[in-house]
Amino acid sequence: MKLHAIQTGSVRIKTAQVQGQGHGLRRRLRIFSDKHWTDWLPTYVWVIDHPEGVIVVDTGQGTHLLETAKSLHPYLRWEVTFRIERDEEIGPQLRALGLRPGDVTRVVLTHLHVDHDGGLAHFPDSEILVSRGELRTASGWMGRLRGYLPNRWPSWFDPVSLDLATEPFGPFTTSKRLTSAGDVIAVGTPGHTANHVSVLVEDQGITYVLAGDTSYNQRLMLAGAIDGVCADENVARATLRAINLLARDRPTVYLPTHDPESAERLANQQLA
Numbered sequence: 169m170k171l172h173a174i175q176t177g178s179v180r181i182k183t184a185q186v187q188g189q190g191h192g193l194r195r196r197l198r199i200f201s202d203k204h205w206t207d208w209l210p211t212y213v214w215v216i217d218h219p220e221g222v223i224v225v226d227t228g229q230g231t232h233l234l235e236t237a238k239s240l241h242p243y244l245r246w247e248v249t250f251r252i253e254r255d256e257e258i259g260p261q262l263r264a265l266g267l268r269p270g271d272v273t274r275v276v277l278t279h280l281h282v283d284h285d286g287g288l289a290h291f292p293d294s295e296i297l298v299s300r301g302e303l304r305t306a307s308g309w310m311g312r313l314r315g316y317l318p319n320r321w322p323s324w325f326d327p328v329s330l331d332l333a334t335e336p337f338g339p340f341t342t343s344k345r346l347t348s349a350g351d352v353i354a355v356g357t358p359g360h361t362a363n364h365v366s367v368l369v370e371d372q373g374i375t376y377v378l379a380g381d382t383s384y385n386q387r388l389m390l391a392g393a394i395d396g397v398c399a400d401e402n403v404a405r406a407t408l409r410a411i412n413l414l415a416r417d418r419p420t421v422y423l424p425t426h427d428p429e430s431a432e433r434l435a436n437q438q439l440a
């Protein structure tokens with residue numbers, strides 16, 4: 169098995185989104201009054217080149233995100249900016265790795281935010297797994313009001329529901345094994361979105377956490393510091409606690425989507 173990090177462009181957001189300031193609704197509105205932007209942060213996609221088939225976790229950004237500045241949605245219009253070129257999308261980069269998108273048997277989406285589902289168009293022949301609740305939240309006009317872009321999904325998009333069993337895996341209360349070997353496991357990591365999932369990859373004694381947006385970097389995970397967008401603070405905190413417990417319990421490499429150090433940690437197998 170080989171695990172690859174692929175950067176699909178980058179993103180800037182407000183610092184109040186990276187680390188929540190205050191509580192409740194005020195924490196979520198703080199993003200709009202915050203004048204401080206982050207540096208450009210990477211948006212990673214993870215490719216698990218597995219003997220049972222290639223699994224891609226998230227699909228990253230697409231060039232359509234360059235138009236969000238014209239969006240009517242206040243968050244997309246004012247609170248986020250993207251950088252991405254066509255050959256930085258996941259499809260061309262897979263080809264550069266010697267893989268064809270058609271070789272990808274499965275795509276797992278941690279959640280459906282615009283910088284995670286932006287490369288879906290490259291996978292018309294793959295089985296796509298999305299948690300049922302996340303799909304419901306992101307669909308239709310209500311999805312658009314919440315800042316999702318269901319109108320950008322390919323017409324063929326009809327994902328398979330990723331239904332996690334109430335079967336604990338380590339400190340996580342819900343899980344589902346995605347390979348017969350049992351070495352790729354989806355676990356429920358609610359917080360950033362209510363039905364957010366992460367993917368664990370066990371390889372040669374190390375557990376790699378393909379963490380999506382459970383936190384924007386490792387420091388915030390270790391500190392148990394929640395972001396500025398999650399709906400339920402206690403749920404988000406419990407997820408960060410679970411990841412901390414996992415890292416205490418076994419050799420763990422933590423790989424959030426937007427952590428500038430994720431790719432280096434993967435390359436050096438640097439433990440949390």
Ligand SMILES: [Zn+2]
Nearest residue numbers: 279281360381
């Ligand atoms: Zn997100």
